[in-house]
Amino acid sequence: ELKVEQNPLFLSMQEGKNYTIYCNYSTTSDRLYWYRQDPGKSLESLFVLLSNGAVKQEGRLMASLDTKARLSTLHITAAVHDLSATYFCAVDTQGAQKLVFGQGTRLTINP
């Protein structure tokens, strides 16, 4: 059974700092997704990572994928308050037909 684990689950940081969220998964995957969720809202797609060594960046967020280590990272550079949210990684092993989500990382960025 595929398992996806994120850490940390809770992260409180100051504006301007850098930090990384880790996503480990237990079996071979076709795709890895990162989503952002604000309280009471739906999931906003951030990145789709398709292959080993893939790196994608959008603003202050950068995601990478190491399929050999079964590890993805979401790196936050010079955090700003607007990035406060819960971040989920999700892994797909059946061609986008069934995502398995991590527990989520609740990120709070303090001014």
Added chain:
Amino acid sequence: NAGVMQNPRHLVRRRGQEARLRCSPVKGHSHVYWYRQLPEEGLKFMVYLQKENIIDESGMPKERFSAEFPKEGPSILRIQQVVRGDSAAYFCASSPVHSSGNTIYFGEGSWLTVV
């Protein structure tokens, strides 16, 4: 192009009543997925449907829950005789016929509260 539309957004039901949640996928998408999110948890897969067919319902409870995606109209997730433990956010997602690494699009969710 409208995104995935779900309704109702919020639904309150008494124990024993039925809850019916609707999902209209992105125009042109024929694959629909339902996920459930319990408070403070990640999303859990429930069911995957194509038009008129249930492809994978391995995440759906065996009793009281059913889903359909008819030829015409939205996909429906139906929960009969709701219990307090059914209180959750239910998200619908859709993808196109040939999903070549594109994102799965999620709806805004339907928040069910059972009192």
